[in-house]
Amino acid sequence: MIKDTFPAIESAMSVPRWRSLLFVPAHVPRFVKMAHERGADGVILDLEDSVPQDQKGQARRQLPESVKKVGSNGASVLVRVNRGLRALAADLEAAIVAGVNALVLPKVESAEWVMEVADAVTELEHERNLDAGSVRFVAQIETPGALTRLAAIASAHPRMAAMALGPEDFSAAVGGTPGPELLLGPNLSVLFAARARGLLPLGFVGSIGEFSDTQKFRDVVIQARRLGFVGALAIHPTQVAILNEAFSPSAEEFEWARRVLAAERDAAAEGRGAFALDGKMVDAPVVRRAREIIAMGSKAELGVCG
16 A cells, blocks of 8 residues: 655645536546536546446546546546445546546545545556646535534545535435425535535535526525535536636625725734724634635636636
């Protein structure tokens, strides 16, 4: 087993900017071919639920070429692997190649499982002369048991970059339907755990499968931004533009943030930690929010997606 080298490089691992991560079935060439044109910050080549069992082998064999295609326009490239050990081992052998930025880990149940996958990825990176730590993790929380271990999962390994609730699988696991009444609490739990560890909280309160009513989807995503989410997963190209817009600062927000930071500099020069702006008191938490908006806006303007 190759010993992890993360203590030396963890501080250099940047947080990606993923407003939209678009699922693409890895076994369907026409979807893979067009994925880079959809405008998503990241494309998830799916080896799990969307790929029939008898086509998973072909999807794996196509993966190196698929990675090149979906990343050709600058999007981050992610691969969703399977949960079962035999399938997972085959997925990792296929997925740990140059150009893959992250793995989406489904049905994450424990920190121990995340660490086991991380050890395997570290060995493969070493064997293939890839940069140590180049492959990050997105954890999908899809069972009620995982909710009790969110803090441990979020801090399981430096490869962790983001967490998201899997609304369909989670709802099925508890015997319910993926509506706001059921999903608000679990989504907030994932949000809080991710934020506490400095990970990206991804998601919205609703079913990922409801994409035909674009106005309803837009309303749900705008609510997610207000709650504190920074991006979400998409299963249809029509969702991408909505996610990119909703999870980007508006011109008004950007201008407000600039004014806050300018006023903060003036206040600091005068030895004041808090100050008034537009008739409201501004202190450290508000300044942090302004800095986050500036960072989000700058990356969006530059087209940075990972």
